[in-house]
Amino acid sequence: MKMSGAQMVCEAIIAEGVKTVFGYPGGAIMNVYDEIYKQNAFRHILTRHEQAAVHAADGYARATGEVGVAMVTSGPGFTNAVTGLATAYMDSIPLVVISGQVPLSLIGTDGFQEIDAVGISRPCTKHNYLVRSLEDLPRILKEAFYIARSGRPGPVLVDIPKDITGEMGEFHYPNKVDLPTYKPRYKGNDRQIKKAVEAIVNAKKPLLYIGGGAVLSDAYELIRELANVGQIPAVETLMARGVMGAENPLFIGMLGMHGSYAANMAMSETDLIISLGARFDDRVTGKLSEFARYADIIHIDIDPANIGKLVDVDYPIVGDVKTVVEKMLSMLREKVDPDRYQVWREILARYDELHPLLYNDCDDVIKPQWVIERIGELVGEEAIITSDVGQHQMWAAQFYPFDRPRQWINSGGLGTMGFGFPAALGAKMGHPEKTVINITGDGSILMNVQELVTAAENELPVINVILNNHFLGMVRQWQTFFYDKRYSETDLSYQPNWKMLAEACGGVGYDVTTKEEFDTALKSAIEGGKVTFINVAVDRFENVLPMVPAGGALYNMLLEHKDQCDG
Amino acid sequence: MDKVRRVISVIVANEAQVLARVSGLFAGRGYNIDSLTVAPIPGSNFSHMTIVTRGNRRVIEQIVKQLHKLIPTYKVIEHEEMVEKEMVLIKFSIESPIAEIQALCQAYNGSIVNAGPDMFIAMAADEAGRIAHFIEAVERYHPMEIVRSGVVAMER
Numbered sequence: 001m002k003m004s005g006a007q008m009v010c011e012a013i014i015a016e017g018v019k020t021v022f023g024y025p026g027g028a029i030m031n032v033y034d035e036i037y038k039q040n041a042f043r044h045i046l047t048r049h050e051q052a053a054v055h056a057a058d059g060y061a062r063a064t065g066e067v068g069v070a071m072v073t074s075g076p077g078f079t080n081a082v083t084g085l086a087t088a089y090m091d092s093i094p095l096v097v098i099s100g101q102v103p104l105s106l107i108g109t110d111g112f113q114e115i116d117a118v119g120i121s122r123p124c125t126k127h128n129y130l131v132r133s134l135e136d137l138p139r140i141l142k143e144a145f146y147i148a149r150s151g152r153p154g155p156v157l158v159d160i161p162k163d164i165t166g167e168m169g170e171f172h173y174p175n176k177v178d179l180p181t182y183k184p185r186y187k188g189n190d191r192q193i194k195k196a197v198e199a200i201v202n203a204k205k206p207l208l209y210i211g212g213g214a215v216l217s218d219a220y221e222l223i224r225e226l227a228n229v230g231q232i233p234a235v236e237t238l239m240a241r242g243v244m245g246a247e248n249p250l251f252i253g254m255l256g257m258h259g260s261y262a263a264n265m266a267m268s269e270t271d272l273i274i275s276l277g278a279r280f281d282d283r284v285t286g287k288l289s290e291f292a293r294y295a296d297i298i299h300i301d302i303d304p305a306n307i308g309k310l311v312d313v314d315y316p317i318v319g320d321v322k323t324v325v326e327k328m329l330s331m332l333r334e335k336v337d338p339d340r341y342q343v344w345r346e347i348l349a350r351y352d353e354l355h356p357l358l359y360n361d362c363d364d365v366i367k368p369q370w371v372i373e374r375i376g377e378l379v380g381e382e383a384i385i386t387s388d389v390g391q392h393q394m395w396a397a398q399f400y401p402f403d404r405p406r407q408w409i410n411s412g413g414l415g416t417m418g419f420g421f422p423a424a425l426g427a428k429m430g431h432p433e434k435t436v437i438n439i440t441g442d443g444s445i446l447m448n449v450q451e452l453v454t455a456a457e458n459e460l461p462v463i464n465v466i467l468n469n470h471f472l473g474m475v476r477q478w479q480t481f482f483y484d485k486r487y488s489e490t491d492l493s494y495q496p497n498w499k500m501l502a503e504a505c506g507g508v509g510y511d512v513t514t515k516e517e518f519d520t521a522l523k524s525a526i527e528g529g530k531v532t533f534i535n536v537a538v539d540r541f542e543n544v545l546p547m548v549p550a551g552g553a554l555y556n557m558l559l560e561h562k563d564q565c566d567g
Numbered sequence: 568m569d570k571v572r573r574v575i576s577v578i579v580a581n582e583a584q585v586l587a588r589v590s591g592l593f594a595g596r597g598y599n600i601d602s603l604t605v606a607p608i609p610g611s612n613f614s615h616m617t618i619v620t621r622g623n624r625r626v627i628e629q630i631v632k633q634l635h636k637l638i639p640t641y642k643v644i645e646h647e648e649m650v651e652k653e654m655v656l657i658k659f660s661i662e663s664p665i666a667e668i669q670a671l672c673q674a675y676n677g678s679i680v681n682a683g684p685d686m687f688i689a690m691a692a693d694e695a696g697r698i699a700h701f702i703e704a705v706e707r708y709h710p711m712e713i714v715r716s717g718v719v720a721m722e723r
Contacts, residue, residue, distance in 0.1 A: 181638060181641045
């Protein structure tokens with residue numbers, strides 16, 4: 001069938017089953033927006049900033065497991081989208097971002113709104129394309145979706161010059177891709193898996209180390225079973241929160257810089273790490289030479305480049321976590337003796353008793369951790385929780401009773417402030433039936449606050465809980481610990497009127513200073529069905545603990561909450 | 568960990584951006600490039616890149632894996648048993664002792680390849696290490712210009 005390049009873009013989006021596109025129009029992408037106007041097979045959400053469009057597509061992808069799609073124009077439209085691409089890239093989130101480009105004849109002339117999009121995005125996309133002829137467009141779109149979702153997922157950029165979207169040509173959307181240079185491996189090597197199973201059977205202190213790959217591969221049921229069959233304790237990274245479930249006795253905690261004492265000690269004392277889609281990030285390992293000194297390592301990862309990148313691995317297994325764990329289980333079932341690890345489980349239980357994850361609650365001022373726990377009590381496993389980046393993010397990861405993967409959505413790798421709100425909009429589009437709460441700070445929320453308008457216009461009743469300490473809290477915490485309390489540019493005492501700000505954009509705002517007020521506000525927000533700010537005044541100087549100072553050994557944690565009620 | 572020199576061949580789809588993807592990978596991840604050559608493989612849609620790099624064992628392993636991860640990469644060969652050649656062109660003043668230089672050229676698989684009224688150009692093609700020796704050897708004739716091609720290699 002003959003159609004324009006712009007129509008081809010829409011047809012490909014429809015053929016891929018995409019129901020929602022997030023974006024922002026502009027000169028170079030107008031042909032495509034003209035076609036969007038004419039169709040109703042998918043919905044377009046107009047965000048109020050291109051960065052938010054990509055984060056929203058990202059939140060949609062994380063919540064649903066499907067490819068998220070965003071659309072932007074050339075030049076500044078594209079450069080605004082770069083933070084979104086990098087965020088998705090670091091967390092391996094499948095996205096297809098379509099950007100307009102100046103016409104082919106103008107490329108390289110410093111034309112109006114021209115920027116080298118493929119050049120800029122090369123290090124922060126899984127792959128990218130500059131479409132050079134209409135003939136290539138259907139194939140490239142097909143490949144983009146395939147590459148985004150297959151193997152280790154990631155964002156793919158398709159940059160399309162304006163004359164190509166305006167040109168007419170023959171459209172055949174390919175059924176499959178033909179990429180001889182790209183063959184992701186899903187099935188692990190059987191011999192290696194067998195060796196790994198032997199290692200588990202012979203270990204005394206095995207530990208499941210669960211990362212974001214477990215979420216991406218939807219492996220949580222099998223991982224819970226693996227833990228259960230061997231009664232093997234498990235720790236989760238920031239990206240894997242929820243995989244083991246809130247009440248699972250084998251779940252030791254989150255590990256890393258702000259991990260629990262028991263989880264970090266488990267990692268420091270284990271004799272066999274079973275790494276499931278984790279990548280030994282520096283925020284997890286602390287000082288590498290002191291990391292897990294007694295452990296052999298089984299490393300299961302779909303990306304071979306993750307294996308052996310930072311630590312030497314004894315049992316490398318390249319493959320999809322779900323597929324490999326399934327195979328492991330079939331071999332492990334008869335061989336493993338859960339009693340063998342009894343002493344190990346008792347040791348970890350003692351560590352947890354010694355220094356449980358705690359905070360000193362207080363009646364004079366709301367503790368931020370209390371807010372997280374309270375949200376957990378009130379909406380629990382039902383809600384989807386997104387977050388921005390900073391102290392509130394860590395408290396959410398520590399204290400929220402995450403019970404399933406894809407319930408927790410945050411920017412772990414890049415650490416992008418301003419991610420949470422637009423990601424929440426995307427998650428809400430993906431799961432309209434669920435309550436979606438963005439846990440944020442008074443710093444982060446302002447870095448995409450314009451999305452109040454998007455939320456109000458599209459009736460997306462996302463609830464933003466602002467843990468307001470009038471500080472750029474995490475940086476302030478480092479200044480307290482490591483910079484002799486010189487609070488350089490972190491005091492955010494000058495604040496907007498949050499309630500009025502939300503209301504001005506068509507939302508609802510609550511200012512909260514007591515626990516009772518918080519309960520009332522959250523309940524009203526859930527019932528109210530409007531985008532909401534709940535501005536919670538919390539203890540200004542509360543710190544995220546435990547804390548492994550950057551570059552320190554994982555087992556050397558700052559533990560005590562010395563600051564008492566000072567409200 | 569000790570640094571080692573490695574010659575790596577990368578077979579990539581012969582398409583736009585592919586050289587930028589490879590060189591960008593080295594720049595972005597802080598890997599060294601001693602030399603990089605690229606040309607299409609005759610009768611195919613692929614190009615052959617030969618990269619000479621330096622790094623410890625872990626870095627070399629990462630380089631190979633990261634190269635492989637690029638979507639247009641078909642194959643990465645970390646050379647062990649290889650034939651390795653590099654070419655150098657050296658320009659001398661016509662006053663230089665051409666017979667001596669020619670004799671040296673012959674010792675390094677080379678010859679005088681061009682001469683004009685003011686200058687002549689010598690060429691040698693040999694292993695990269697021997698090319699370095701050759702350049703050292705002709706230094707006393709005060710070469711006017713030196714151009715090295717970078718290494719190409721083929722596994723035996």
